[in-house]
Structures are given as structure tokens and as C-alpha cells.
Amino acid sequence: MRHRLKLGDEVHEIWLARGLDNDLLLLGDTWHALPPPSDGAVIATNGNTVHIHAGGRTFTVQFIEPVSSLADDTGASADAVARAPMPGAVLSVAVSVGDKVEQGDPLVVIESMKMETTVRATRDGTVAIVHVVVGGSFERDAALVTLADEA
Amino acid sequence: MSKPFGTILVANRGEIAVRILRTVKSMGIRGAIVCHELDADSPAARLADIVIPIEGTPVGSYLDGEQIIRKARAADVNSIHPGYGFLSENAAFARQVADAGMTFIGPSPATIELMGDKIRARAFVADRGFPVAPSAIEDDDPATFAERARTVGAPLLIKPSAGGGGKGMHIVRDLALLDEAIARARSEAERYFGDGRLYAERYIERPRHIEVQVLGDAHGNVIHLFERECSLQRRFQKIVEECPSPALSQDERERICETAAGIARAAEYSNAGTVEFIYGEGQFYFLEMNTRLQVEHPVTEEATGIDLVAAQIRIATGDPLGLSQADISLTGHAIELRIYAEDAARDFTPTTGRVLAFCPPEGVRVDAGIRDGSNVTAAFDPMLAKLVVHAGTRHEAIDRARAALSRFVVLGCQTNIAFLDRLMADTDVANGNLHTGLIAEKPELLADPPLAPQELIQILGIAARAMRPVTDAADAIATMHVRMGGWRN
Numbered sequence: 300m301r302h303r304l305k306l307g308d309e310v311h312e313i314w315l316a317r318g319l320d321n322d323l324l325l326l327g328d329t330w331h332a333l334p335p336p337s338d339g340a341v342i343a344t345n346g347n348t349v350h351i352h353a354g355g356r357t358f359t360v361q362f363i364e365p366v367s368s369l370a371d372d373t374g375a376s377a378d379a380v381a382r383a384p385m386p387g388a389v390l391s392v393a394v395s396v397g398d399k400v401e402q403g404d405p406l407v408v409i410e411s412m413k414m415e416t417t418v419r420a421t422r423d424g425t426v427a428i429v430h431v432v433v434g435g436s437f438e439r440d441a442a443l444v445t446l447a448d449e450a
Numbered sequence: 451m452s453k454p455f456g457t458i459l460v461a462n463r464g465e466i467a468v469r470i471l472r473t474v475k476s477m478g479i480r481g482a483i484v485c486h487e488l489d490a491d492s493p494a495a496r497l498a499d500i501v502i503p504i505e506g507t508p509v510g511s512y513l514d515g516e517q518i519i520r521k522a523r524a525a526d527v528n529s530i531h532p533g534y535g536f537l538s539e540n541a542a543f544a545r546q547v548a549d550a551g552m553t554f555i556g557p558s559p560a561t562i563e564l565m566g567d568k569i570r571a572r573a574f575v576a577d578r579g580f581p582v583a584p585s586a587i588e589d590d591d592p593a594t595f596a597e598r599a600r601t602v603g604a605p606l607l608i609k610p611s612a613g614g615g616g617k618g619m620h621i622v623r624d625l626a627l628l629d630e631a632i633a634r635a636r637s638e639a640e641r642y643f644g645d646g647r648l649y650a651e652r653y654i655e656r657p658r659h660i661e662v663q664v665l666g667d668a669h670g671n672v673i674h675l676f677e678r679e680c681s682l683q684r685r686f687q688k689i690v691e692e693c694p695s696p697a698l699s700q701d702e703r704e705r706i707c708e709t710a711a712g713i714a715r716a717a718e719y720s721n722a723g724t725v726e727f728i729y730g731e732g733q734f735y736f737l738e739m740n741t742r743l744q745v746e747h748p749v750t751e752e753a754t755g756i757d758l759v760a761a762q763i764r765i766a767t768g769d770p771l772g773l774s775q776a777d778i779s780l781t782g783h784a785i786e787l788r789i790y791a792e793d794a795a796r797d798f799t800p801t802t803g804r805v806l807a808f809c810p811p812e813g814v815r816v817d818a819g820i821r822d823g824s825n826v827t828a829a830f831d832p833m834l835a836k837l838v839v840h841a842g843t844r845h846e847a848i849d850r851a852r853a854a855l856s857r858f859v860v861l862g863c864q865t866n867i868a869f870l871d872r873l874m875a876d877t878d879v880a881n882g883n884l885h886t887g888l889i890a891e892k893p894e895l896l897a898d899p900p901l902a903p904q905e906l907i908q909i910l911g912i913a914a915r916a917m918r919p920v921t922d923a924a925d926a927i928a929t930m931h932v933r934m935g936g937w938r939n
Contacts, residue, residue, distance in 0.1 A: 302920050304913055306906075307898075315914045315924040322924070324911045333911040342916055343806035343861040349913045350806055354905070355856030356868050356898065360913035362920070385799035386828035411800065411828070415638065436828055438802055 301325070303363040310363065379427075381418050381444045387411025388436045394444060398426045406444045407431060418443055454767060455479050455528040455553070457500065461518050462533030464819030465835055466743070467494035470531050473759040475499070482527055484518050486511045488829060493821050500525055508829035512536045515543040519550050529553040529766060531759075535831070538742040539566050555766040557666075557721045557741045564717060565739040569611045569649055575736045578716050580709055583728065583735040585651035587611075596632060599650035600625055607653040608632055610639030610646075616686025617642045621653055654730040656885035659683065659737075660695050661726040662710030663750045665761055666719035667771040674711040675750050675758075676780055677703065681884035682873065684798050689866070689889075690873065691746035692785045693753040696844055696882030697729065706734055711775075713739065722747075722762050730885075745788070745836070748817060752784035752840040783844040785851050787870045789858070791832040794869035795897040800832040806862035811854040814839050826863045834865065844882065848874050868898060 301312040314325040321332040340353040347362040390408040394400060400420045407418045424446030431443050458474045459482040460467045467483055471494060474481040482500035485492070486508050495501050502521045504511040511517070515537050522530060530547050532538035532555070541562040547554040556562070565571045569587050576582045586598035589611070599606055608631050610618040618638035620631040632648060640646040663675040679695035680688040698706065710725035713736065724744050726737040747758050756778070765771065791801045805824045810816040818835035820826065826834065837854055841847040855871045872895045873879055878888060889895070901909065914920045 302914070302917075302923070304910060304917075306909065306913070311906075311910055313910055313914055313920075315911075315920050316927060317924050322911065322915060324907055324914060326907060326910060331907045331911075333915075334908065336912070336915065340912055341807055341809065341859045341861065342912060344916055345804070345806055345862065347917075349916045350861035351909060351912050352807075352859045352861060353909065353912065355871060357859075357861065357864070358909050358913075359864070360909065362913075362917045385796070386802050388828070415641075438828070439799065 303365075305361040305363055306358060378421050379424065379446045380442045381406050381420065381446075383409065383418070383437050383439055383441045383443055384416065385411045386436070386438045387416075389431045389433050389443075390415055391433060392429060392431065394426045394429065396426050396429060400424060400426060400446070409437075409443075420444075420446065422446070455763070457482055457525070457527045458529045458531055458555070458763070459484065459500075459502070459518075459522045459525070459527040460494070460498070460531050460533060461512070461522075461537055462531075462535070463489050463492065463494060463512060464830070464833070465817045466533040466745070466819075467492075468497055468819060469748075469817045470533060470743075470759050471497045473757055473763070474531075477760060477763065479763075482522070482525060484512065484521070488825070488827065492824070493819060508827075515540065515546060519543075519546055519552075522552065523550055527552060529555055529763075531555040531762070532742065534742050534745055539740070541566060553766050555721070555762050557719055557723060561717055561719060562741045565723075565741050567611060568609065568613070568738055569647070571739055572649075572736065574717070575713055578713070580713055581733070581735050583651045583654070583737075585649055587649045588647050589649075595648070595650075596628060599628060599632075602650060602652055605653040605655060606650050608635045608648055608650050610635060610643055611649050612643035612645040612647065613639060616683075619686055622650075654728055654735075656730065656887055657681075658695070658697055658729040658884060659688070659726065659886055660697065660706060660729045660734065661724050661744075662707050663744075663747070663758070664710055664714040664719060664723050664725060665758075665765070665771060665773070666714050666721065666723070667765045668720050668768055669770045670718070671771045671774075672711050672715045672719060673771065673773060673775045673778060674707040674714075675754050675756060675778055676707055677710075678744075678746055678749055679884065680746060681886050682879070682888060683886045684889050686886075688746060689788045689790070690785065690870070691749055692783065692844070692847070693749040694780055694783065697884070702732070702734075709734075709736075721765050722758050745833075746786050748815060748836065748838040749784040749786045752815070752838060753780045753782060754778055755781065782840055782842045783847040784838065784840040785844075785847045787837045787839075787851060787855065787874075788833055788866075789835040789837060789860070789870075790866045791826045791834055791863050792866050793864055794866050794895075798866070800828060801864040802826050802828055803863035805860060807859055808861075809859040810835065810837070811857040814850065814854045816858075834860065834863075845880075848880060869895065 316323045324331045343350045349360045351358045387409045390410045393405045401423050404420045405417045427447040428445040457480040460470045471481040480499045483498035484502045484504045537543040541559040544554040545559040588595040606622040608620045620635050622631045636646045658681045662677045666672040678693045680691040682690035724740045727734040792798045815838040839850040
């Protein structure tokens, strides 16, 4: 079993080993000798996440716990949850629990970056959960409305 | 010399509060700051001599003029500097500050009113013979607004008359979509400015944004401090500004700067202000006048050597400018790059997070409103800091900017730093071929380029060695190998 590290949107399976002169990184089917820890990089860790500044760029690498990689925070299928495309605040909520909606129907109007954006249903369904209230704020990718999975 | 202020309150937050407090303190004046609890540990709060807590929602507290004035009086404040945004262009606030016996550091309430209403400002400027773009103004006859806008012709820019900062602005290239754009602009204008009135003006394709810094005093003296070019924008908001503009010939520079000074003179302008122009194909049109210190004022300071905040304070005490036009000259080239908490690849949406490491480069000017441990939230504007470089030539300034960007470390909250570096490396930017749509026309600049295989190994290696479960597993296996070696012998 290898460790799973997420960099950007990609998950890489790696293994680290101690060599005599260098640390070794297994990536794919190949072992690579790692250079000595470079003094040019700045790193900061926060829980399972390592933030790296190297070569003028910034990277965020997340260690994926072996069990959590299977779970989803709502338990619903991905297209059943309308998520926030960006952090912001809720201007209005167009639906209530139990409402039937069709693909493209407005669910929530959010305000972010001084603009209003309408979050719409990506498929037909019945509203199961409204996660937000008018005036409330949220972070990016927060669940806004969850539709019941179709029978 | 008039009586100097004993205590100046900065009614703002973030980097501009820090920048104003630095000058206030260097002049031997006590610096006070208003502070929402989210900002209690901010660099500005740490720098201020007096911290005045204010209550309410995060943004609402900084907009609460009544509360700020009441608490300022109780703290024996003589004068209020509004910075930019928030209360800076609120004529009623400026008036209330004066009524409370304090000095507002900015132009008179009447001037703010005149220039704050874009329609009145345009009419004022046009009536005095200065150039404005062809337009249709709703207030002239609301019933025929859409029809008159159609007559101006596409492309059109629909704007709130009370607006600013690109909010509620919509470009209409197909007149069939005009009604829809008007409806959307009106809804946004009503929400942001409490005023749904609009105007439409001819949109100049691939325009440059050029603005002129002016200073006026209460004795009728007005000078300009040359121009800034602010054409590099995303979502109608400036992100890179420079002084001087690479677009203008010496003759054009004189004309545009003299026009700006003429407008300020006509308005009997007192204090610091900026006259904004749209420039294209050798023509320039008045856009609006901002009656405050601008975000991008540092490039003017670097290229002219004038401390604009110090000038604002002297003017507010009633002193004459003490500078004539002949005293102002440009040295070299200055560039400001705004560091935002945002994701360029996701259409510049704001990002949030706790700043785990904030290490700005040394040897260049960085005006910052955050520090290690600051929480970047969606509650406030996502601008974190400004990097300001100054060098002998534009080319050298770009080199210096890129070197500084590569050393600018912000960890914990994603920023636009790498995007700014790619922008500075762009050939059109390097050659000064700028226009306000340049960034939108170059989507290839938005996303980080993919990592080369060797870079990927380096980054994963650095991360792996910083992750406890990974290093624990590595150390456990190393031990096992040693034992196996023992068995074989």
C-alpha cells in the first residue's frame, strides 16, 4: 500500500525510503533519488496539508488518509449536491425542502466578488436539504442545496 | 504654518491603514485606528497609538460613520483620514466629521458630491470644454434611455451613475441584449449603491486606462503629479499600475496632465484626487474623478518622490501646497502589483485561509495588511498587499518586479503571485502594449503551467518528508532492511 498525496487536482501514489546517501521517492514504477532538503524552499504544515514555496511558485500537497479517500461529507452522489463555486454570502434561496426542481432551475442566489451569481440545479430532482440561510456566508465548495437521489 | 493635528484617526483597515499610519507617525502626530474585532491583531492595530474598537458586521462597522465619529470625539481625535473605499467618498460623512468639530482629510463635501455623481461630474467636465465619450444618460429622460443608448451604438458600456470599482458594469456588444444588461446593471446598482440610475457610454475596444494624480490646496493652487497607467485589469479592477505610462508621447503626456489639472482647477479641488481617462487611438476621454487617495498612489510617490499622505495632511491643516508644477518631475519607472487572495485559474475567485507564512521580499516597498497568522476571510476585500518596485527604466522595473515576486512567500492562502509573474513575463506587457482587456484575451496565463517530471518529484519529495505518516513508514522500513541484512550474513 502506498501513500496518496494530492497536489492540485491530481492524486499521486508515492512511497518514501531512506537510502544511504539520499532519500528515495517511489513514484509510478520508478525510484528517484531526492536531492538534499533545499534551503530555497519554504514550507508550512497545517494538519494533513503541506504548503510549499519553491522556485517562485506555491504548492499545496494534502496527505489523504487511507479511509477518507472513499467518503464524501454529505453521503450523496456528486451531482445531487449544488456547491458554492466561490466563497460568499447568500442573497436569496429559491427553493424549500420537498420542492421538485428541473435541471437549470435556480436554487440559490449568492453574492461574491461584488457580483450576484445564480446557482442552478444540475439535474432534475427533489430538494432534500437546504444547507444555507439568507445572509449566511460560506466557503468555496460548501454544500448549498442537496437533492434527493431519484428512486 | 497652521496648527498641526494632535491625533489623526484612520477610518480604514488593511494595508492602506498601515501606510497612512506610517506617515502620520513620521510627522510626529498620534495615529489612531478604528478596528473591528476580526482585525484586532492586524498590522494596522499593532502600529496605531490608539485602537478604537468598532462594532457591527465586518464591513458594516467600517461604514458606520455615526459610530466612528462618536468614538473619535470621545478619543480626542482632531482629524479623520478615510483612506480609500468605505467612507472615503461619502459626502455626508465628510460633512458630519466637520460638524463634529474635526477635519476630514480630503476634499470638501461639495466636491465629493459633484464628482461622486458620475453623471453630474461628466456634465460638469463637458460643460467646461474637456473631452468626454459619447453617451446616453438615463436621468435626462428615463423613458427614452434604452432608445438613446441604442443610438450611441454598440459596443456600449452600461454603468451605475453612483458606482465605482467596476461594480454593476456591463459591456453590450449586441444591442439585442441591451434590455437584459440594463436590468442586470440596475439590480446591481440598487444593491451596491442604493441608487439604480444608469448611464451608457460608447465602449472603446481595447482601451487603456490612464489617470492623473492631482493635488490642490485651499488657496487655489492645483498641480498634477503626472499620470499612472492602470490598463492591466481583471473584472474591471486594476491589478498592476505603473508610472509613467508607456503609451504616451511627451506631447500627449502634457495634454492629458494639463487637462486633469484644468478639471481639478475648475472644481476648485482641494486635497489629493485622481482624474481618470479612457485612452485609445490617440484620443482620451474623461471617465471620472476619484476624490480620495487611490490604491495605486505608491507608483506616483516612487516616481516623483512626493509623500502623498503627508501632502494630504498638510493641505487639510489649511497650509498652502508649498509645491509648484516646476517642482514635480519623474525619475525612472515605478510599478505596483496587487497581491490578492484569489485563484486566477478559477476566474479570479477569492480564496480564504489562515496565513501560515508571510515573508515579503526585502529591499522593495511592500504595503501589506496581513502578517503571519492572519486569517483571510470572505468578510473583506481580498487584496492582501501591494508590491511596489522602482527602477531606472520600465524594463528594469519589470525585472525587479519578477525577482521580487519569486521571493514573495505567502503560504496557507492561495494568491495571484505566480499569475502576476506570468503576466510580467508576457511579451505584450514587456513591450507596453497594454489594454484593459489584455488579461481576458490571454487565458493561457491563468493556470499554472504543468510541472516538469523532475519538478513534480522535487515537490512531492519536499511534501513527503514533511508528512509524519510518510516519514514514519520510511523509517520503519529502513530498520527492517538492516535486520534482514543481519540475517543473511
